[in-house]
């Protein structure tokens with residue numbers, strides 16, 4: 001009996017082994033089998049006269065495509081064959097993704113990244129700064145927002161709002177709308193209306209749960225994000241109205257990819273534009289479906305009405321509020337000082353994106369991506385021209401910059417200058433897993449394409465960054481999740 005079992009187990013192991021070699025398409029395996037003999041296990045080079053890939057030069061963004069093309073077409077004169085004949089475009093991109101990961105590992109091992117002196121001061125390109133604690137005792141803070149007098153509002157994902165004023169944190173605001181914390185969802189963004197002084201209005205996004213909806217299966221209750229506005233007076237919330245909500249059939253069970261930021265635009269005919277973003281809830285194809293609100297940036301007015309010049313108002317079945325689509329999980333949204341709209345969104349493994357968001361554009365998910373699957377298998381390429389049938393006939397807008405490897409990009413704001421005059425107009429992007437904040441300076445080139453003029457990691461390793469917000473005085477506030485607190489970046493001299 002025992003022998004039989006063992007034999008069976010042996011056969012099973014052999015079968016599994018064979019299956020594994022046929023299916024093990026992880027980028028690590030591909031690298032080891034096809035590339036490491038010459039380029040080295042860590043891409044350090046050395047074999048067959050190869051150079052190290054672990055240099056500052058090779059970390060530049062332009063090598064994404066240069067490397068992809070070099071691997072596909074080979075370097076015949078130097079003894080590297082064209083892998084385009086034996087590997088798919090997805091596998092070739094996966095190898096570039098892998099080189100990017102090895103580069104980052106070597107960079108971190110070598111002590112790369114923001115440097116804090118023994119006096120707690122960070123030195124950077126334009127400013128020296130330090131980080132100080134502002135608010136502790138929070139529970140999964142998700143967003144922070146300011147009134148002009150410096151009062152800070154804080155949303156906590158479990159479902160609470162708190163007010164921080166004159167150095168004191170309030171009890172939870174009473175009577176806030178009931179949200180449902182489920183996976184990555186819960187109480188999410190807060191946005192104070194630009195005319196708050198006149199109308200007192202505060203907008204929230206949160207996960208709402210409903211009992212009855214057409215998609216209901218197995219008795220499950222569905223959730224979706226709603227945009228609600230109201231007022232806070234004497235520590236009590238009063239709801240004014242629901243400004244946006246999905247059709248009942250789109251409420252669903254998933255606890256993934258809620259996205260969810262609110263950003264203000266211009267006043268048009270007396271109404272204020274409001275942009276907000278939704279993730280694709282882990283259902284990638286919904287991002288391409290204009291009849292589904294997920295994986296989109298939306299544009300409405302502050303009263304919930306839909307602008308008549310939205311790009312898909314005349315498209316049958318489409319959500320009229322859609323502004324752009326093909327987004328995966330946008331957790332950062334901001335308008336820069338010149339009025340350009342930007343989002344940051346999570347890619348899969350490798351490939352978080354910074355996008356310049358324009359009317360009606362398709363940002364490509366899940367047809368193209370810089371990322372690979374979480375199990376390491378490469379299934380996509382970043383560019384429509386090499387994506388084959390998937391992207392045929394589609395115009396896809398590529399990100400202006402990416403994070404390779406991913407940092408779990410979350411929270412985005414623009415510096416208004418103030419105490420950091422030299423940073424005025426720069427964007428600041430947070431990262432959850434990366435525990436990072438990156439500064440971007442962006443400009444259009446002569447042909448009108450966005451270019452990264454400067455990119456600098458200014459924080460690393462203080463905690464998971466959930467939100468980044470410029471305070472009224474120009475200090476950069478960072479909401480951390482683990483440890484749960486709000487810190488701020490202030491000039492070193494202060």
Ligand code: HEC
Nearest residue numbers: 034035038048049050051067070071075078079080083095
């Ligand atoms: C037989 C040895 C050999 C193998 C195997 C090999 N390469 Fe190369 N590769 C070279 C040489 C030699 C060069 C040119 C010198 C250099 O750039 O280091 C090169 C160049 C490159 C370049 C271009 C660098 C540049 O400057 O643009 C990339 C990218 C690259 N290889 C990736 C790969 C990947 C990925 C694999 C596995 C699929 C691979 N190579 C397999 C030898 C090899």
